Amino acid sequence: MAILELHDVKKNFGDKQVLKGLTFEVPEGSIFGFVGENSAGKTTTMKMILGLETIDSGQILIDGKRVHYGNSLINRMVGYLPDVPKYYGYMTPKEYLTLCGQLTGISKNDLSDRIEKMLKIVDLPINKHRIHGFSRGMKQRLGIAQALLNHPKLLICDEPTSALDPIGRSEFLNLLTSLKGETTIVFSTHILTDVERISDYVGILHDGVLKANDSLDNLKTQYAKSQIIFEFISEDTAEKAAQILGKNSHNNQKQVILNYTGDYQIIAETVLNTLLQSHLIPISMNRQKTNLEDIFMEVTA
Amino acid sequence: MKSTWFFIRKELLESWRNYHLLIIMIVFVIFGIEGPLMAKLTPDILKMASGSGFSIKMPDPTSIDSWQQYYKNMTQIGIYVLVVIFSGTVSGEVSQGTLVNLVTKGLPRYSVIVAKYIVTYLQWCLAIITSFLISWGYTAYYFPDNKTPNIWLGLWPLLIFGLMFVAITILGSTLSTNNYGGFLISVIVFIGLTLLNLFKDSKRYNPIALVTDNMSLVKGTEKISHIMPAIWITIFSALVIFYLSILLLRRKKL
Numbered sequence: 001m002a003i004l005e006l007h008d009v010k011k012n013f014g015d016k017q018v019l020k021g022l023t024f025e026v027p028e029g030s031i032f033g034f035v036g037e038n039s040a041g042k043t044t045t046m047k048m049i050l051g052l053e054t055i056d057s058g059q060i061l062i063d064g065k066r067v068h069y070g071n072s073l074i075n076r077m078v079g080y081l082p083d084v085p086k087y088y089g090y091m092t093p094k095e096y097l098t099l100c101g102q103l104t105g106i107s108k109n110d111l112s113d114r115i116e117k118m119l120k121i122v123d124l125p126i127n128k129h130r131i132h133g134f135s136r137g138m139k140q141r142l143g144i145a146q147a148l149l150n151h152p153k154l155l156i157c158d159e160p161t162s163a164l165d166p167i168g169r170s171e172f173l174n175l176l177t178s179l180k181g182e183t184t185i186v187f188s189t190h191i192l193t194d195v196e197r198i199s200d201y202v203g204i205l206h207d208g209v210l211k212a213n214d215s216l217d218n219l220k221t222q223y224a225k226s227q228i229i230f231e232f233i234s235e236d237t238a239e240k241a242a243q244i245l246g247k248n249s250h251n252n253q254k255q256v257i258l259n260y261t262g263d264y265q266i267i268a269e270t271v272l273n274t275l276l277q278s279h280l281i282p283i284s285m286n287r288q289k290t291n292l293e294d295i296f297m298e299v300t301a
Numbered sequence: 302m303k304s305t306w307f308f309i310r311k312e313l314l315e316s317w318r319n320y321h322l323l324i325i326m327i328v329f330v331i332f333g334i335e336g337p338l339m340a341k342l343t344p345d346i347l348k349m350a351s352g353s354g355f356s357i358k359m360p361d362p363t364s365i366d367s368w369q370q371y372y373k374n375m376t377q378i379g380i381y382v383l384v385v386i387f388s389g390t391v392s393g394e395v396s397q398g399t400l401v402n403l404v405t406k407g408l409p410r411y412s413v414i415v416a417k418y419i420v421t422y423l424q425w426c427l428a429i430i431t432s433f434l435i436s437w438g439y440t441a442y443y444f445p446d447n448k449t450p451n452i453w454l455g456l457w458p459l460l461i462f463g464l465m466f467v468a469i470t471i472l473g474s475t476l477s478t479n480n481y482g483g484f485l486i487s488v489i490v491f492i493g494l495t496l497l498n499l500f501k502d503s504k505r506y507n508p509i510a511l512v513t514d515n516m517s518l519v520k521g522t523e524k525i526s527h528i529m530p531a532i533w534i535t536i537f538s539a540l541v542i543f544y545l546s547i548l549l550l551r552r553k554k555l
Binding site: 050053070075076082085102105146 | 410551
């Protein structure tokens with residue numbers, strides 16, 4: 001079942017149409033990577049899901065209930081992590097989380113336990129230090145704590161890893177992966193390797209619509225541009241090899257790049273046999289896998 | 302309703318930790334001490350200033366002068382001090398984006414206005430009453446006369462005026478995107494009401510009567526029933542303006 005559904009959602013800013021009929025679903029329990037260029041409308045989409053931005057037309061459903069602008073009851077089952085979370089600097093993390101917990105309706109007995117657990121998870125000290133002295137990374141970690149505090153069914157993260165150092169980023173991604181199954185996660189990012197690392201589904205937002213929306217494996221097959229790269233000892237041999245291998249290949253200095261479709265095993269065997277028959281021995285042979293970056297480039301081209 | 306209560310506690314903590322409460326207390330304690338003292342010292346100061354060459358006949362100061370000082374302070378600079386402190390209450394949160402997180406946690410937007418209104422009004426009352434009590438004490442000490450029989454009667458209108466003026470400040474703060482906008486709107490309204498007072502016929506109905514007629518009430522030369530229409534209009538306007546702020550924030554982008 002889909003926990004989040006968008007149906008033909010449109011949004012204009014002035015006379016610029018940012019979203020031109022965005023439609024997609026996010027299945028419960030999955031991790032959905034939401035990618036797109038700057039100003040493609042990712043943040044706008046997320047704000048609309050949270051009821052922070054008006055919807056010009058179309059509808060958004062969370063767990064089957066329609067989202068209305070400014071109406072916040074559905075929000076109780078949603079966690080939100082903005083790119084740069086803003087807090088009351090005069091509070092301590094514990095005080096801030098208490099306020100958040102109270103607002104989401106967590107019972108008094110539960111709350112203090114949960115806050116301490118959460119602060120431990122995100123590795124923030126439990127003391128009297130106020131938030132105004134926090135670094136950006138610490139604020140981001142507090143952001144994670146507040147977003148997960150109410151055990152949300154749906155977690156929405158807007159470029160969550162942008163402020164984190166490599167270790168923090170890796171830990172954060174692990175944390176997200178560990179939530180898989182209980183919490184549905186939608187996260188937007190520019191860092192495609194992050195998406196490849198943890199996402200089940202990828203949506204590529206381009207030109208106001210979702211250009212691609214599928215599991216990463218399916219996308220890879222769909223947009224597969226499989227290549228084998230051979231390297232030869234000299235440019236001459238490379239040129240000869242390219243001639244023998246036909247129009248699917250081209251040479252580039254000492255390299256020969258062969259485009260293929262179908263099963264690698266079979267293709268590689270045939271190609272190697274052909275080369276051997278002509279006594280052309282490559283010094284290296286590499287199978288190039290399609291990555292998300294290639295897919296992204298192709299979709300948004 | 303629970304959310305409003307949690308947000309009220311947040312507002313109180315904010316006022317305490319950001320030193321708003323402290324500033325208000327210091328300023329209004331000074332006002333409280335200053336009023337009676339000025340009334341007491343004014344003749345001496347004038348005497349010193351005019352030199353010993355000739356003497357002016359000055360009537361001895363009374364409790365009327367003392368209370369006059371108090372109401373002058375409260376209804377002029379006092380109100381502006383409060384507005385300066387409160388005018389960023391909504392606009393500050395909107396421009397910094399601190400509300401986003403709480404609203405997405407399920408905080409209803411009306412709670413923000415309700416809580417801010419209550420806490421701001423409490424501070425208004427605290428400021429004015431603190432100053433009043435100090436002023437009362439010193440006045441009784443310096444001027445033990447009976448020329449000001451209705452001491453409390455002057456205070457009520459001022460507190461009721463606060464109901465409306467706090468609402469205006471919050472509306473101004475919701476309308477504007479920075480502190481100055483909120484401040485400007487409140488000041489313009491105040492000046493507008495004062496100008497309206499130039500029309501003699503409107504005086505009984507103008508909310509400004511609540512902060513201009515205090516001395517007549519204290520002296521007993523005017524009955525509260527005279528400004529009753531203005532009081533009702535003030536309360537009614539407060540409700541309308543308060544509700545407008547709620548509507549406005551509901552539509553505001555956070």
